[in-house]
Amino acid sequence: MDKNVNTSKLIELLDVLLATNYTLQLKTQNFHWNVTGPNFGSLHSLFETQYNDLAQASDDIAERMRAINSKVEASFSHFMQITKIKEGSQLSKWTEMVEQLYKDHQLMSDLCKNAIIEAESLHDEATCNILEERMERHEKFSWMLRSTLE
Numbered sequence: 468m469d470k471n472v473n474t475s476k477l478i479e480l481l482d483v484l485l486a487t488n489y490t491l492q493l494k495t496q497n498f499h500w501n502v503t504g505p506n507f508g509s510l511h512s513l514f515e516t517q518y519n520d521l522a523q524a525s526d527d528i529a530e531r532m533r534a535i536n537s538k539v540e541a542s543f544s545h546f547m548q549i550t551k552i553k554e555g556s557q558l559s560k561w562t563e564m565v566e567q568l569y570k571d572h573q574l575m576s577d578l579c580k581n582a583i584i585e586a587e588s589l590h591d592e593a594t595c596n597i598l599e600e601r602m603e604r605h606e607k608f609s610w611m612l613r614s615t616l617e
Contacts, residue, residue, distance in 0.1 A: 477589060478537040480582040484598075485528045485539070486546035487578060491571050492521035494555035498564040501557035506615070510561055513615075517568070517608055524601055531597050551578065562616065569612035576605040 499514035529539045552571045555564065579602035586594040 474535050474537070474589060474591075477582065477585045477591065477594065478532060478535065480578070480585055481528055481532050481537075481594075482540070483549050483551065484575075484578050484582055485525060485532070485541075486548075486550045487552055487575060488521055488528060489525050489541075489546050490550040490552055490554065491568075491575060492518050492525060494552070494571070495521060495568060497555050497557055498559070498568065501559075502561050502564060504561040506561055510565070510615070513611065514564075514568075520604060520608075524604070527597055527601075531594055535591070535594070565612050565615050569609055569616070572605040572609035572612065576602050576609065579605065 495514050495518040499511060499518060502510045502514065504510075529541065532539050551574055555567060559567070579598045583595055583598045583602070586598060
């Protein structure tokens with residue numbers, strides 16, 4: 468990517484993606500700790516897989532922001548101002564947890580798509596690659612969660 472290209476819109480999109488991803492990571496871990504019901508074992512494991520994946524994604528997104536010469540404002544207050552999802556309640560029933568996470572992963576996929584469009588316009592292949600991989604992961608997680616409810 469040309470260092471003279473204006474990346475401010477891409478950085479803004481990545482900032483929102485990072486904040487939303489981090490919120491989803493915490494929400495998923497919350498559900499992992501608090502899930503109960505007949506599907507406890509499988510959901511406990513699924514949620515653990517997902518929050519670990521999201522933790523790695525947070526690091527990948529933040530490091531990509533640094534690579535394109537942006538600082539990363541990583542604070543709960545900043546993330547809560549710009550995240551696109553709501554925190555989860557430990558009091559939710561397992562079906563509500565799954566439904567919320569299903570919708571959240573769909574939203575994450577859409578956020579990735581929007582950022583990909585911007586990265587493509589800047590000929591930023593490295594960012595596109597990271598975002599395309601993330602989009603695939605969110606689509607897979609969304610499918611797995613949706614299938615749990617069927």
